[in-house]
Amino acid sequence: MSDFDSASLLMVMARFSMFHNGDPASYDIIMKVAGIRNDLSHMGLKDDMNLVDHTVKQYFQNIADFVTCLEGLHPNHFTSAQDVRDRLKEIQSEPITAKMKKDMYLELRQELQSVHQLTTELRRDVQSANQATSWLCRDVQSANQATSELRRDVQSANQATSELRHDVQSVKEATTELRHDVHQATTELRHDVHQETTELRHDMHQATTKLRHDLQSVHQSTNDLTRKVDNLQVVTSDLVSKTVIENESKTEEAPDEILMECQEQLRAYYINSLCKIPLFPGDFxxxxxxxxxxxxxxxxIxxxxPCRPVKMPLSSYDEMFTRRTREGYVYTKLLLSAPAGLGKTTLTAKIAYDWATQLEGSPLRDITLLFVINMRWIDHTSNLESIILNQIxxxxxxxxxxxxxxxxxxxxxxxxxxLDAVDESDRGLFNQVESYGNIVELLKGRVMSPCRVLVTTRPWRIAEITRMCKTFTQLELIGFNKEDVREYVRKFFHQKKNLGDSLIAHLDQNPLVDEIASKPLMALLVCIYWHLLFDAIINIMYHPSMANCRNNKNV
Structure with a gap:
């Protein structure tokens, strides 16, 4: 207990008990309070125990003060419990009025009721503490159970680790055995190969010796036969030379005539058909x-x-046929690619026109034959010579x-x-089929290899073409630059110069339209649109209903 010891508590309790002549109710209260304090002490609830001690101290201190008032003495005068008992006996013999006893009894009864109420609250607190202790015990039990399960898991993991170590040891042993077996097999194999090689060399030496002997016999027989052939050549040489001279004299004239006829027919087709361009689509x-x-x-080009291809601009299309490799050879397989509308077909027509007209300074003047073939309706079974006869x-x-x-x-x-517009040809041209014409062989470079081949296509077919033949030199058609667009507009409106100048001024003021016109096809559409717009304005202005407007100078 705090602030006073058990002897002091015994002294006060003795005063209380003797004052009430051994009242059982008071004694029960004292014993219950003592039992509650012992329970709290056993549970280790020191704070609650101190609270009980403080309450009991205050209660019994009040009783002691009351007794002191009755006795006219101070508790410190009592040195022991026996002194208290003796003094209380003396007090009992003194006369005390009934009213005093009644008042003291009522006050003590109130104090006892307070103690009883406090005792009840302490019991509830003890019950709550017991319940909390039960919950704590259950939590501790759950924790112990979880710890047990964890220990079992750790034991399982240790067991699995042991098994894994055993498996690893087994694998190591198996690997060691396998290495030993491989080494032994390799040694045996080397020995067998060496033995077989030795035997094979011996057999080859014998076969070579025999073959040399046979070759000597054949050489002797060949010499005899050569002498006989020489005798026959002497007899037939004159007849052969005469026959060759006669055949050459008969065949020299015909190819020249056929060549000239073919050239004339090609030029007529290119100039009169291929190189006629309608300014307005459908209006011939x-x-x-x-x-x-x-x-x-x-x-x-x-x-x-080594890292990636390098693009270099060409001064003109002539450079495609004059540019040479570092070894000094001209490019014989050319692949020209560009999106739709950039002028691939028009460029091939220009090449044909320059060849047909023998343009001064053109490298095509040295070309004997030039064939422009539209591949749109060609399939993999077609032959080049048949296509030339059918198309050109x-x-x-x-x-x-x-x-x-x-x-x-x-x-x-x-x-x-x-070969123009290969991307529009039959799909079978690029598939692995069992039978196909020599047009496929020409693309692969297997026939007519000395002749030059120019293929035009859209970009999406480049991979398939280069897969067929890897020797193609790739070129890319870019389109018009700014000055080319204006030159095209001037040529389109060569008979209406003012209209062309107005369109050029419009292009200068609208960079977006100028960029669109960098594609030849779009440049053509812009010119057509400008021409139709001008015609529409003229038709509106000279309509009868617009007569008043034409007469009005302010309009």
Whole structure:
């Protein structure tokens, strides 16, 4: 207890008990309070125990003060419990009025009721503490159970680790055995190979010796036969030389005549048909010569380099046929790519026109034959000579497919074959099929290899074409630059110069339209739109209903 010891508590309790002549109710209260304090002490609830001690101290201190008032003495005068008992006996013999006893009894009863109420609250607190202790015990039990499960898991993990270590040890042992077996097998294999090699060398030596003997016999027989052939050559040499001279004299004139006929028919087709360009789509009355409308387009060549290809601009399309490799050879396989509307077909027509007209200074003047073939309706079974007869030469030509093939093979590198719009051809042209014509072989470079081939396509077919033949040199058509667009507009409106100048001024003021017109097809559409707009304005202005407006100078 705090602030006073058990002897002092005994002294006060003795005063209280003797004052009430051993009242059982008071004694029960004292014993219950003592029992509660012992329970709190056993549970280790020191704070609650101190509270009980403080309450009991205050209660019994009040009783002691009351007794002191009755006795006229101070508790410190009592040195022991026996002194208290003796003094209380003396007090009992003294006369005390009934009213005093009644008042003291009522006050003590109130104090006892307070103690009883405090005792009840302490019991509830003890019950709550017991319940909390029960919950704590259950939590501790759950924690112990979880700890047990954890220990079992740790034991399982240790067992699995042991098994894994055992498996690893087994694998190591198996690996060691396998290495030993491999080493032993390798040693045996080397020995067997060495033995077989030795035997094979011996057999080859014997076979070589026998073959040499046989070759000597054959050489002797060949010498005898050669002498006999020499005798026959002497007899037939004159006849053979005469026959060769006669055959050459008969065949020299015919190819020249056939070549000239083929060239004339090609030139007629290119100038009169291929190179006639309608200014307005579908209006063939608006056709003009290609030379009157053609405008130079920009071309770039892709040169292979270790990291990636390098693009270099060409001064003109002529450089495609004159540019040489570092070894000094001209490019024989060219692949020209560009999106739709950039002028691939128009460029091929320009090449054909310059060849047909033998343009001064053009490298095409040295070309003997030039064939421009539209690949749109060509499939994988087509042959080049048949396509030339069907597309280019007239129906009544006397030239045969064999003669066309003979001329291509005869003039070799002086022949150019242009395959236009390969991307629009039959899909089977690029598939692995069992049978196909020599047009596929030409793309692969397996036939007519000396002649030059120019292929035009859209970019999405480049991979398939280069997969067929890896020797293609790639070129890219860029389109018009700013000055080319204006030159094209001037050529389109060469008969209406003012209208062309107004369109050029409009392009200068609208960079977006100028950029759109960098594609030749879009430049054509812009010119057509401008022409139609001008015609519409003229028709509106000269309509009868607009007569008043024409007379009004302010309009």
């Amino acid at each position: 009355d608006s056709c003009v010569d290609l030379q009157d409308i053609y405008t130079k387009v920009s071309i770039e 892709k040169l292979p380099k 030469l007239p129906r009544d030509t006397t030239i045969t497919p064999d003669q066309v093939r003979s001329m291509i093979e005869r003039y070799g590198d002086r022949v150019i074959v242009i």
